[in-house]
Amino acid sequence: TSKISSYASNLVGQAASLYERAAQIDPNFALAWARLSRKEALRYFTRMDPNYAAMGDAARRALDNAQRLEPNSPETLLALGYYQYRVLHDYGSAKTTFVRVSEVLPGSSEVRMALGGILAREGHWDQSVAYLEQALTLDPHNVELLMKAASTYANVRQFTAALKLYDRVLEITPSDPD
Numbered sequence: 001t002s003k004i005s006s007y008a009s010n011l012v013g014q015a016a017s018l019y020e021r022a023a024q025i026d027p028n029f030a031l032a033w034a035r036l037s038r039k040e041a042l043r044y045f046t047r048m049d050p051n052y053a054a055m056g057d058a059a060r061r062a063l064d065n066a067q068r069l070e071p072n073s074p075e076t077l078l079a080l081g082y083y084q085y086r087v088l089h090d091y092g093s094a095k096t097t098f099v100r101v102s103e104v105l106p107g108s109s110e111v112r113m114a115l116g117g118i119l120a121r122e123g124h125w126d127q128s129v130a131y132l133e134q135a136l137t138l139d140p141h142n143v144e145l146l147m148k149a150a151s152t153y154a155n156v157r158q159f160t161a162a163l164k165l166y167d168r169v170l171e172i173t174p175s176d177p178d
Contacts, residue, residue, distance in 0.1 A: 015039050023065070030069035034079040037062035041079075045086035056087045077101045081114060091118050109139035113148060125156045143169055 019036035022029055040059035043049050063083050066076040081097035084090045095118055102111045116131035132149040139145055150165035 016043065019062075023062070027065075028069055030066050030073060031075050033062045033066035033069065034073070034075040037066060037079040038082045041082045041086040059083055059087055074101055074104050077104070078110070078114075085114065085118055091122055094118055107138055109135040109142060109145060112138070113145050116152065117148065120152055120155070125152070128152055129156065140168075141172055143172055146172075 016036060016039035019032045019039060022032035023036060026032070037059045040055045040062060044052050044055035044059060046052075049055060060083065063076075063079050066073075066079055070076050077097060078101055081094050081101060084097055085094035088094075095115060098111050098114050098118070102108060102115075105111060112131045112135035116128045116135065119125075119128035119131060129149075129152060132145070132152055135142075135145050136149055146165050146169045150162045150169070153159070153162035153165065
């Protein structure tokens with residue numbers, strides 16, 4: 001498990017470094033700032049990095065830049081939603097933001113996955129499962145989504161449904177050790 005966590009931490013850290021580099025090359029690249037904010041918020045949320053506390057501040061700075069450049073773009077709004085969810089733990093504001101994004105991106109499985117995650121954190125398991133199922137309808141081969149939905153089903157002790165989703169993951173990535 002620690003090997004997997006270390007591997008995931010390295011991947012997220014590499015992605016953050018690449019977005020940071022893109023923003024340095026072009027400080028007006030709002031997409032890079034928004035994506036950097038999302039990666040830093042994820043690093044803060046998962047505490048994968050021993051210096052995780054600094055990741056919350058980094059997520060805020062990157063978000064501020066994205067909002068200054070393109071405040072109403074879907075990517076900036078996604079970054080705002082993830083910052084509210086993962087750094088501030090302000091689930092009400094995060095839900096409002098993600099619902100706003102869903103109006104701009106009605107076919108987004110990511111928005112439904114995020115809402116499902118927030119509702120699970122709040123203990124609203126049935127609503128969480130409903131959002132995750134909607135997301136799976138939109139994106140049935142998304143391994144991250146399948147894993148999230150499977151773990152949610154396991155948390156509500158619906159093990160048969162969880163195993164079916166884990167089997168789908170294995171069909172998609174049969175030789176992936178993670």
